[in-house]
Amino acid sequence: MGPAEPAPPRDEDPRIASALIHNGDGEYLLHLRDDVPGIREPGCWSLLGGAREPGDRSLEDTVRRELREEAGLDLPVLEPFAVTGALDDGSGHASVRVYAGRWEGDPARLPLTEGVMLRWFRPDDLDRLRMHPETRDLVRRHATGRASVPSAAARHGAGAVRHIVGLHLYLEDPAGRVLLGLRHHDSAFAPSTWHFLAVH
Template sequence: MGPAEPASCVCADTVAVRDEEPGIASALIHNGGGEYLLHLRDDIPGIREPGCWSLLGGAREPGDRSWEDTVRRELREEAGLDLPALEPFAVTGAVEEGSAPASVRVYVGQWDGDPARLPLTEGVMLRWFRPDDMDRLRMHPTTRDLVRTHATGRATAPSGAVRHGAGAVRHLVGAHLYLEDPAGRVLLGLRHHSAVFAPNTWHFLAGHCEQESAVSCLVREAEEEAGLGVDPRDVEFVHALHQLPGPGRWPRLQLVFRARAWTGVPEVREPDKCLGWRWFDPAALPERVVPYTREAIAHVRAGRPYSEAGWE
């Protein structure tokens, strides 16, 4: 296939995003050689970005419990891909012809396979491209900018962290729920054996902040994961762990909040992620606990509001 003339797709634009449904989740996939996986979409009027090179992804469906669920489902359905790790990267916007703007959550992941071997079910083809090749491709400027932003960050940031702007490094924010029952026991959940992060290990009820405040994330995750009702007015901040997980990983700010009151009894609402909830004596935690969870519990009980890990 010869080089295409540079062109813009008329179906998308950079817009003020809405923090409501519906929305789209896309995957920015790169390999170890600095190339990015692009999807040549069908040239059919009425679809999003017809005839353009784009990111794999699609619209959120009612059965998706999170935006990460959406992008993982789309990767499986469109290309048979199941990546070990996907992390939030950006929120942008798209415009469908004749419809209102929709928010787009972009996740980033690494894969080093041959796209020609993937069982593509939609579109024309998948191919690797270097960022410098993208000026000649028919693709939306927002997609091109996302790739270049990520590529610049990979080239310049220390310890694999992604830089944005003049020296700024993107951080992931996690919200964690610290609950104690009347006996002083702490609530933990056993993560599913197929979980990418900490399988078969006990952890706080927690989640990554999306386009929302940390307390709003906490309230949402409590209901989605365990059927618990938490009033934001009953939530108090108790600890922050500033964490650098390791080379190639984004820094994380793990925020821990205590709920002074709640409604409901913990139940398994997401059996593909959590196998069960139990209350533990904080002085006798099980052996398999996420290390920073164990540390955070100790800090909360000692009244220490801040700690760091991995920055040495």
Template sequence: MIYNGSGEYLPHLRDDIPGIWEPGSWSLLGGGREAGDRSLEETVRRELWEEAGLDIPDLVPFAVEQALGNDGTTVPIHIFAAHWAGDPATLDLTEGVMLRWFRPELVSRLRMTPSTRELVRRHAELLQADSPGIAPPTAAGAATEARRPRTSSALARGGRTALNGIGVHLYVENADGKVLLGLRHPNSAYAASTWHFLAGHCEQESALSCLVREADEEAGLLIEPGDVELAHVVHLVDTPGGQPRMQMVFRARRWSGTPEIREPDKCTRWGWWHPDDLPSQTVPYTRTAIQGIRASRRYTEMGWS
């Protein structure tokens, strides 16, 4: 479910072909999980790219709906919400007829399944609930004005917990006092063509175990957990309405190996940079964390105002 800063939604007009899901209807971009998909979020990212050439950095889980499949069975549909402000006419659409922005009150007039229309209504209400200055929903239940939500506060008012992603990052300096950064691949879902720490997301593992694993997998660096200390934490909301993230930066006092490109689809180059001369295209919270470490500061908040 894609929306923009004006409170419009971007449904997909499907081909009117018998036998496909919701033929000739306005629906959401998406598709089924394939064997190579490591997560449902990866499924969504793949489908967005395959169907429309869309690469959206932040996808926020929104709902799980039960839908009736073509064979009569009940299928769980995981819905993600994403903010995008582009022109759909510029997209390379490979399936369906068109993508078009609609105000919520116009969505109710489209040929669309009631469950999809209800998803839009609920999301629009969440926007309105988190933005008191926005006009209330119309009689049909659609918000007449909306802007991008600050999801964490909206959920908090509803008595629910907003889950925070946990990222781990490696801070190492060479003998010249330069910091190791990697240039992310131009097609990366996050921070494409930008310099960033060696980093990863915690799976079912401790933060230190994640750091040791990622250092080896991404760059061939061997690190002992006892040679690592927590140097800085950035509590981040990098886009309004995005998932809150706790970015933990660990400093390795010792390591072995020479940085090498082991995951070329993620990182195309490793480089050593002096903290006073970082490249202009550096991830903002990476730059902030480096500054914090040099100032012996342990914690920074970004994006919460």
């Protein structure tokens, strides 16, 4: 007798799997999804993942397949973290099995096949991002359970006086095209405008 076939998921079982990927600096890898109708969380920063397919023997298989297909990622360890809800493709809410894993790479080097970009964010950055509230809460819940990461004040030295300097990056290709970024509508500086990449 061969191995038992996996039981088909019940209606109430999670049928979507996502990866909560973090690094040693206390940052979380988020995926800016395409802003198109008919997909889950359009135009939002979200977690990599997707729906279970017939060939997936488990939801861990699902999330590992999605990571390979969407970003070329193969994490050695993925551990179940939570079951939560997320907006589905317009048909209502669907349960999501979330797996946590650690990765230390540069997201700009990943071969992203879906969405706009991948980027690391600290939990303190989340309020300025367009994202589903349950995703934001999930990241913060995971962050509170981890070993504390030194604060900015600790990294710069107790009692240090920090001087904030604004930087704008001007990038032009050989054809004379200039790279601009669309700033978030809640940005304190130049909201909802196309602008040079800027940091401080």
